[in-house]
Amino acid sequence: SQQGEEDPQALSIQEGENATMNCSYKTSINNLQWYRQNSGRGLVHLILIRSNEREKHSGRLRVTLDTSKKSSSLLITASRAADTASYFCATDALSSYKLIFGSGTRLLVRP
Amino acid sequence: DTAVSQTPKYLVTQMGNDKSIKCEQNLGHDTMYWYKQDSKKFLKIMFSYNNKELIINETVPNRFSPKSPDKAHLNLHINSLELGDSAVYFCASRLAGTDSAFGSGTRLTVV
Numbered sequence: 001s002q003q004g005e006e007d008p009q010a011l012s013i014q015e016g017e018n019a020t021m022n023c024s025y026k027t028s029i030n031n032l033q034w035y036r037q038n039s040g041r042g043l044v045h046l047i048l049i050r051s052n053e054r055e056k057h058s059g060r061l062r063v064t065l066d067t068s069k070k071s072s073s074l075l076i077t078a079s080r081a082a083d084t085a086s087y088f089c090a091t092d093a094l095s096s097y098k099l100i101f102g103s104g105t106r107l108l109v110r111p
Numbered sequence: 112d113t114a115v116s117q118t119p120k121y122l123v124t125q126m127g128n129d130k131s132i133k134c135e136q137n138l139g140h141d142t143m144y145w146y147k148q149d150s151k152k153f154l155k156i157m158f159s160y161n162n163k164e165l166i167i168n169e170t171v172p173n174r175f176s177p178k179s180p181d182k183a184h185l186n187l188h189i190n191s192l193e194l195g196d197s198a199v200y201f202c203a204s205r206l207a208g209t210d211s212a213f214g215s216g217t218r219l220t221v222v
Contacts, residue, residue, distance in 0.1 A: 033210050042201060042215040043154075086152060092208065097142055097166050099203075099211055101154040 004089055004102035012108040019076040021105040023089030024069075030092045032065055032072050033099070037086045046074075046087075081111045114138050117202045117214035124192055125222055131188045132217045134202030142166075143185040144211070145177060146201040154201070160185050192221045 004025040013019050025032070031050045035043040049056045049065045049072065056063045062075040076083055089102040117134040124130050136143065144167075145157040159167035160179040174190040185204075189196060199218050205211040 030208055035213075037152075043203075043211075043213040045210040045212070048210050088154065090211075097159050097161060097207070098156055099144070099205075100156070101146075104152050104154075106152075 004091060004100060006087075006089060006102040006105050008105060009103070010106045010108070012110065013079055015079060015081055015109055015111050017079055019079050019083070019107055019109070021074045021087050021089075021107070023072045023074070023102045025072075025089070025091045025100070025102070026070065027091065027093045027096075027100075029067070030094055032063075033090045033092065034061075034063060034072075034074050035088045035090060035101075037088065037104075039085070043088065076107075079107075079109045081109050083107060084109045114212045115202055115204055115214040117200075117217055119217060120215065121218050121220075123220045123222065126192055126194060128192050129188070129190045130192060130219070131186055132200055132202075132219075133184070133186045134214055135184050136202075136204040136212065137183065138204060138212055140204035140206050140212070141182055142205055142207060143179065143182070144203040144205075145185065145187050146203060148199045148201060148216070150198070158185075158187075189219075192219075194221050197221045 033048045034046045047058045060077045065072045086104045088104045090099045115136045142161045144159045158177040163179045176188045179185045199216045202214040203211040
């Protein structure tokens with residue numbers, strides 16, 4: 001399967017704590033993207049990191065990319081109850097129009 | 112203005128029926144997609160069109176037929192609906208190498 005893997009599958013933390021989600025993928029990529037999905041809603045793009053970048057920040061989000069290990073991580077700092085959602089990584093493969101999604105991490109931030 | 116809009120949001124229908132889902136994007140993107148999200152939240156690409164041409168057709172039953180009348184529209188027609196077709200279908204669009212914009216999804220329930 002081309003599906004990427006994310007871990008953990010589910011994560012429950014207290015408000016104010018940091019949340020780290022990991023993503024592994026199989027193919028060579030142009031870029032890797034992270035999306036958020038609130039329950040019953042569509043996906044919202046969070047951040048895109050290109051294959052020649054190692055780290056990227058956006059507000060409370062920090063994404064790392066290790067192409068040698070074919071892995072990425074998403075760190076949400078100082079989490080809030082409103083961060084409760086599912087988070088998906090998606091890889092934009094070389095020479096492909098495909099965006100392949102990981103299996104997702106369900107994050108619960110307890111107030 | 113909604114960037115990617117798909118209709119209907121909800122669709123409940125009986126087995127054996129034929130139904131269509133419509134999608135329109137006003138972002139000027141040249142590539143559009145249909146994704147299926149199953150009950151386990153896995154997102155799988157079904158089809159991709161680039162400038163009205165079919166470029167990705169994953170292993171999807173022939174009962175599913177996409178149609179792109181122009182590059183701003185990508186519709187999905189499903190014949191002879193089956194129980195296993197119940198899922199949330201997402202339309203998305205993007206420019207190559209950039210992030211994707213997603214519609215809010217169509218929840219299809221086949222009874």
